[in-house]
Amino acid sequence: xxxxxxxxxxxxxxxxxxxxxxxxxxxxxxxxxxxxxxxxxxxxxxxxxxxxxxxxxxxxxxxxxxxxxxxxxxxxxxxxxxxxxxxxxxxxxxxxxxxxxxxxxxxxxxxxxxxxxxxxxxxxxxxxxxxxxxxxxxxxxxxxxxxxxxxxxxxxxxxxxxxxxxxxxxxxxxxxxxxxxxxxxxxxxxxxxxxxxxxxxxxxxxxxxxxxxxxxxxxxxxxxxxxxxxxxxxxxxxxxxxxxxxxxxxxxxxxxxxxxxxxxxxxxxxxxxxxxxxxxxxxxxxxxxxxxxxxxxxxxxxxxxxxxxxxxxxxxxxxxxxxxxxxxxxxxxxxxxxxxxxxxxxxxxxxxxxxxxxxxxxxxxxxxxxxxxxxxxxxxxxxxxxxxxxxxxxxxxxxxxxxxxxxxxxxxxxxxxxxxxxxxxxxxxxxxxxxxxxxxxxxxxxxxxxxxxxxxxxxxxxxxxxxxxxxxxxxxxxxxxxxxxxxxxxxxxxxxxxxxxxxxxxxxxxxxxxxxxxxxxxxxxxxxxxxxxxxxxxxxxxxxxxxxxxxxxxxxxxxxxxxxxxxxxxxxxxxxxxxxxxxxxxxxxxxxxxxxxxxxxxxxxxxxxxxxxxxxxxxxxxxxxxxxxxxxxxxxxxxxxxxxxxxxxxxxxxxxxxxxxxxxxxxxxxxxxxxxxxxxxxxxxxxxxxxxxxxxxxxxxxxxxxxxxxxxxxxxxxxxxxx
RNA sequence: GCGCCUUUAGCUCAGCUGGUUAGAGCGUGCGAUUCACAUUCGCAAGGUCGUAGGUUCGAUUCCUACAAGGCGCACCA
Numbered sequence: 001x002x003x004x005x006x007x008x009x010x011x012x013x014x015x016x017x018x019x020x021x022x023x024x025x026x027x028x029x030x031x032x033x034x035x036x037x038x039x040x041x042x043x044x045x046x047x048x049x050x051x052x053x054x055x056x057x058x059x060x061x062x063x064x065x066x067x068x069x070x071x072x073x074x075x076x077x078x079x080x081x082x083x084x085x086x087x088x089x090x091x092x093x094x095x096x097x098x099x100x101x102x103x104x105x106x107x108x109x110x111x112x113x114x115x116x117x118x119x120x121x122x123x124x125x126x127x128x129x130x131x132x133x134x135x136x137x138x139x140x141x142x143x144x145x146x147x148x149x150x151x152x153x154x155x156x157x158x159x160x161x162x163x164x165x166x167x168x169x170x171x172x173x174x175x176x177x178x179x180x181x182x183x184x185x186x187x188x189x190x191x192x193x194x195x196x197x198x199x200x201x202x203x204x205x206x207x208x209x210x211x212x213x214x215x216x217x218x219x220x221x222x223x224x225x226x227x228x229x230x231x232x233x234x235x236x237x238x239x240x241x242x243x244x245x246x247x248x249x250x251x252x253x254x255x256x257x258x259x260x261x262x263x264x265x266x267x268x269x270x271x272x273x274x275x276x277x278x279x280x281x282x283x284x285x286x287x288x289x290x291x292x293x294x295x296x297x298x299x300x301x302x303x304x305x306x307x308x309x310x311x312x313x314x315x316x317x318x319x320x321x322x323x324x325x326x327x328x329x330x331x332x333x334x335x336x337x338x339x340x341x342x343x344x345x346x347x348x349x350x351x352x353x354x355x356x357x358x359x360x361x362x363x364x365x366x367x368x369x370x371x372x373x374x375x376x377x378x379x380x381x382x383x384x385x386x387x388x389x390x391x392x393x394x395x396x397x398x399x400x401x402x403x404x405x406x407x408x409x410x411x412x413x414x415x416x417x418x419x420x421x422x423x424x425x426x427x428x429x430x431x432x433x434x435x436x437x438x439x440x441x442x443x444x445x446x447x448x449x450x451x452x453x454x455x456x457x458x459x460x461x462x463x464x465x466x467x468x469x470x471x472x473x474x475x476x477x478x479x480x481x482x483x484x485x486x487x488x489x490x491x492x493x494x495x496x497x498x499x500x501x502x503x504x505x506x507x508x509x510x511x512x513x514x515x516x517x518x519x520x521x522x523x524x525x526x527x528x529x530x531x532x533x534x535x536x537x538x539x540x541x542x543x544x545x546x547x548x549x550x551x552x553x554x555x556x557x558x559x560x561x562x563x564x565x566x567x568x569x570x571x572x573x574x575x576x577x578x579x580x581x582x583x584x585x586x587x588x589x590x591x592x593x594x595x596x597x598x599x600x601x602x603x604x605x606x607x608x609x610x611x612x613x614x615x616x617x618x619x620x621x622x623x624x625x626x627x628x629x630x631x632x633x634x635x636x637x638x639x640x641x642x643x644x645x646x647x648x649x650x651x652x653x654x655x656x657x658x659x660x661x662x663x664x665x666x667x668x669x670x671x672x673x674x675x676x677x678x679x680x681x682x683x684x685x686x687x688x689x690x691x692x693x694x695x696x697x698x699x700x701x702x703x704x705x706x707x708x709x710x711x712x713x714x715x716x717x718x719x720x721x722x723x
Numbered sequence: 724g725c726g727c728c729u730u731u732a733g734c735u736c737a738g739c740u741g742g743u744u745a746g747a748g749c750g751u752g753c754g755a756u757u758c759a760c761a762u763u764c765g766c767a768a769g770g771u772c773g774u775a776g777g778u779u780c781g782a783u784u785c786c787u788a789c790a791a792g793g794c795g796c797a798c799c800a
Contacts, residue, residue: 008761009761009762197796197799202799204800217800219800232800269798272800273800274800275800276800278800279800284800286800347799348797348798402728403727406726406727406794406795406796409726409795409796410795410796413796413797497795528734530735561736561737561748562735562737562747564736564737567728569736570735570736572749574748574750575735575749578748581762581763584760584761584762585760587760588763589759589760590759591759592760595759596759630739638737638739641737641747644747645747645748652759652760652763653764656759660758
């Protein structure tokens with residue numbers, strides 16, 4: 001008797017939660033519980049979503065791609081581990097919570113104090129985590145919850161401390177006083193990669209320090225000139241060579257005394273401005289470098305951490321904001337008749353990715369990772385070389401391939417990585433100070449008087465360890481030896497440098513291993529018009545709403561079809577609706593077949609095909625073989641589309657339609673052959689579509705008595721496993 | 724400034740290593756539909772494959788230049 005469910009349209013809302021529970025309760029998400037021998041492991045570490053809120057379409061795409069790969073490999077008999085987790089996302093989470101608290105209570109983090117503030121952040125992170133974990137389930141992700149990790153939990157903290165200690169002892173981590181990127185809004189340093197450049201209009205002022213100063217200079221930041229210590233010109237610039245080496249005393253530059261030494265440096269572009277650069281080493285990266293080369297004073301700081309002028313800027317400027325000071329200096333130059341020219345130019349302003357604050361270069365004592373130091377344990381290779389080599393010698397393959405060039409280009413320009421942050425939420429730096437002594441270790445020294453460094457680590461330091469901190473490193477666990485290196489790292493191309501490169505660095509350094517064999521980079525999910533989804537535009541599609549309205553399967557298909565690696569993809573409700581109809585189509589295919597084969601036993605070894613069906617078998621098997629190859633070669637979009645097209649436009653539209661005639665004909669051999677073909681193809685359709693549309697296929701499998709008796713579709717064997 | 728990507732039907736995109744009438748989905752038009760389908764099915768229209776050269780027996784596919792759009796990195800005094 002046909003199950004009455006089939007008399008109504010397929011209801012993903014009803015089926016999906018029930019089916020997920022069935023899977024989760026089976027224990028098969030955990031590779032230890034999978035049936036059969038399964039000697040070969042297949043591992044994916046889930047890129048941990050930030051605990052700053054809820055999942056968006058990008059997460060849905062990531063989860064879909066990874067789930068397809070994992071489900072496919074599980075059906076191919078691999079010991080599949082997909083390890084889920086979340087990321088504490090230090091700055092992002094801290095600033096989010098700060099904002100909330102300020103809105104609700106008009107307090108900042110200092111009003112609450114470190115301990116109380118951290119409690120609040122942890123509470124927020126916990127809630128956010130719970131939301132995310134439930135949303136990952138809604139997406140149908142077949143990941144091993146028993147191994148779930150958090151970048152800031154105890155085990156990961158141990159890994160972080162162990163790594164810091166190891167790198168410190170190898171001389172790769174050092175403390176240095178140098179110019180860093182300071183975010184006045186977030187009150188912390190940030191790395192070069194956390195800077196976003198924004199093009200803005202600025203005014204280039206050309207002026208002289210004093211009437212009798214021989215060289216005019218140009219600047220967009222007149223207020224910093226209060227801290228100038230020199231002027232740099234190109235060594236071959238004939239206009240200025242006669243001044244190189246001389247020092248000029250400027251008695252009164254807007255109220256301060258300046259001692260300006262003229263130096264020749266080839267970094268100076270003689271064609272820009274006047275061809276002479278006023279040097280402010282404390283507030284400019286390039287000026288700092290020039291000052292180092294020519295031994296000029298570097299610590300004349302005129303702007304502090306809050307973006308205000310310091311005492312060095314003179315009594316009339318101290319305490320004033322940058323913008324105000326800038327106007328005052330310009331006014332003064334005008335009054336003195338020193339301003340020669342003002343022109344509008346466009347310039348790139350460095351802003352902090354997370355807070356949007358304008359980045360102020362400042363000299364500070366910070367912790368760095370040396371990317372150019374030869375490592376004894378690694379045959380004298382540097383971290384840069386470790387990162388470069390893994391991709392260059394094809395140990396790691398990037399998809400799409402052209403991102404390799406981007407990757408190499410980034411490595412070439414890489415400078416030492418500043419890893420200390422002046423924020424509270426994150427891994428505390430495992431360094432203790434007592435007078436002039438420094439102690440670096442896993443635990444605090446037992447004697448009294450030691451104080452721990454107040455700073456925390458860049459969040460990407462802990463994410464860099466993700467492929468192995470999740471497996472228990474630094475302990476020598478069974479998981480470590482079985483699952484590392486992992487197989488695929490699937491993530492968005494925008495975090496290739498932030499994260500992917502750092503994992504290659506950390507794994508290569510600490511283990512002498514690559515972290516993964518293949519990098520699959522997906523693009524950004526955009527709206528129907530190609531715009532980025534954002535809160536302010538209100539054009540976002542919430543994957544959870546999609547699940548409610550159309551079903552997760554439909555959302556997954558819409559995300560995957562037409563989506564090639566590295567390319568942005570557009571999605572709309574219309575597209576999703578199409579795949580909702582497809583789920584219903586499979587539902588009705590099933591209904592037709594069971595209604596028309598009530599007395600037919602499915603026999604797996606059936607060979608008595610009539611002539612016309614022989615062709616159908618070949619066609620179908622070729623299609624499955626092609627799709628299998630597509631999945632193996634990461635053309636998931638292609639496999640999904642082929643299977644979709646076959647099910648609907650061959651199997652349903654042609655073959656099933658034709659069956660109506662065959663059944664009427666009454667030719668017994670033909671009828672039997674066709675019935676067997678329909679049953680067999682239904683079974684194969686469900687199996688091959690399962691990685692893409694896991695819910696509807698499993699629901700059907702569980703509803704048909706003969707298929708259900710074989711257990712879960714999730715662990716059914718993929719056909720033609722020789723491919 | 725250095726580099727990467729994209730440019731194929733009205734829209735969104737496929738087209739793997741060059742080879743018969745260039746494909747899909749959506750949309751459009753016409754027709755059918757109490758017979759698995761909160762619909763579905765059939766048929767049809769629609770493309771000088773960004774522009775200009777080149778390699779080749781043959782190029783949407785390879786090379787060069789150019790144009791438009793997008794992106795990354797660096798500089799930014």
